Amino acid sequence: MALLPIIVAPDPRLKLTCEPVTEVTDELRQLMDDMLDTMYDAPGIGLAAPQVGVTKRIIVVDVTKNEDEHHPYQMVNPEIKWRSEELLDYEEGCLSLPEQYAQVTRPEKVRVRYLDRDGNSQEVEASDILATCIQHEMDHLDGVLFVDHLSKLRRDLILRKLKKYKAQLPPVKVGAHG
Ligand code: GNR
Ligand code: NI
8 A cells, every 4th residue: 555645736747648558567557556545545536647646547536435335446548438418517626626626517427438457448337426526537637627627717716725825835855765
């Protein structure tokens, strides 16, 4: 078990377009397990690789509430194959935008194709909070945050608050191991 530091906005690493994975290796399986540990610890219901500084198309999601029914997804190269016309408003938060929340409108249902941890192609049809979360995570892979779905006024207000919040955090050690 390893907990990874989560990058907080504004940060240029959250604006990058992530690269597709060419092969699901042991190293990437370890990364996905560490991402789930980090997500549960936070706690959150999803996490995308760029939030932990890895510019690859990998997300993890688990929207279940209690531990007995945990249903984690680890998705490599996720692609939306179908979106419903029906939309859903959901109050979103983001581990990279601590303590900030706003209503975002997205398709209520999506069908997603992805590679699982064994490199096998899978498809899942998701609705409600699972669909919202998968779309939120997939946005991260293209450098998009939920505030990018809001007006510039509201986005800038949130980002200004986060800049202040980061300025009062202890400085981040760069390149330190352990
Ligand atoms: O933990 C999270 N909660 C959440 C709530 C509503 C919509 C999306 C999310 S994802 C978020 C974790 C996160 O930042 N993932 O990138
Ligand atoms: Ni997020």
